[in-house]
Amino acid sequence: MTIAELGGQPDAVREQAAALLVHGFDEHPRGWPDLESATEELAQVIRRGFALAALEDTRLLGWIGGLPEYEGRVWELHPLVVRREHRLRGVGRALVAAFEDEARRRGALTFTLGTDDDGAQTSLAAVDLYEDVPRHIAELRDLGGRHPFLFYRRLGYVVTGCLPDANGPGLPDIYMSKSAGREDRRQRPMG
Numbered sequence: 001m002t003i004a005e006l007g008g009q010p011d012a013v014r015e016q017a018a019a020l021l022v023h024g025f026d027e028h029p030r031g032w033p034d035l036e037s038a039t040e041e042l043a044q045v046i047r048r049g050f051a052l053a054a055l056e057d058t059r060l061l062g063w064i065g066g067l068p069e070y071e072g073r074v075w076e077l078h079p080l081v082v083r084r085e086h087r088l089r090g091v092g093r094a095l096v097a098a099f100e101d102e103a104r105r106r107g108a109l110t111f112t113l114g115t116d117d118d119g120a121q122t123s124l125a126a127v128d129l130y131e132d133v134p135r136h137i138a139e140l141r142d143l144g145g146r147h148p149f150l151f152y153r154r155l156g157y158v159v160t161g162c163l164p165d166a167n168g169p170g171l172p173d174i175y176m177s178k179s180a181g182r183e184d185r186r187q188r189p190m191g
């Protein structure tokens, strides 16, 4: 497997990337309903940030995007998808590592992402988060469906917040971040 810039790949590979977005998120309401919207998403990610492909020859196993926020101090991991039959073999981990290297190279202090709980897969669903946000986050657990927050947690991402009802009543988005480790985070400017 090699990891390469998706933007520089032939049309046939970029078409696989758009199709993978449609199929990889077909159970998610905030996914991409058709090739047209997925192609536009890929183009936007390449335009605004970068996209990296995991390839076996010309077969795309998965891809990841990076988008700048806060004048490039923060880079959002968006999107990430691995072909179903290639999951749980380290492709996702390799793509996240490549995203982090590229975002760090571009000046990231923080890597961040949102992972939707749109299927009541976690303990953050169907509860009143406003009642005690930090406690609900501290007690976050998976309800058995192996929500992707578990994947990101294995890679060192920490839950730094949530957005109540982002996916409908009782269905939050879960925000996770990780330090790019460039500077001592305790040294903050005063005032």
Ligand SMILES: CC(C)(COP(=O)(O)OP(=O)(O)OC[C@H]1O[C@@H](n2cnc3c(N)ncnc32)[C@H](O)[C@@H]1OP(=O)(O)O)[C@@H](O)C(=O)NCCC(=O)NCCS
Binding pocket: 024, 025, 080, 081, 082, 083, 086, 087, 088, 089, 090, 091, 092, 093, 094, 114, 115, 116, 146, 147, 148, 150, 151, 154
């Ligand atoms: C989430 C996703 C990208 C993971 O990719 P992957 O290639 O299967 O992940 P890896 O094989 O690199 O897994 C790395 C580690 O995380 C673990 N892991 C992967 N997916 C997991 C899950 N859903 N729940 C718990 N652990 C998981 C693996 O077991 C592995 O553990 P290890 O440290 O013991 O080796 C993939 O499942 C996917 O494309 N899902 C659909 C799209 C999606 O949900 N994207 C994320 C949206 S925010």
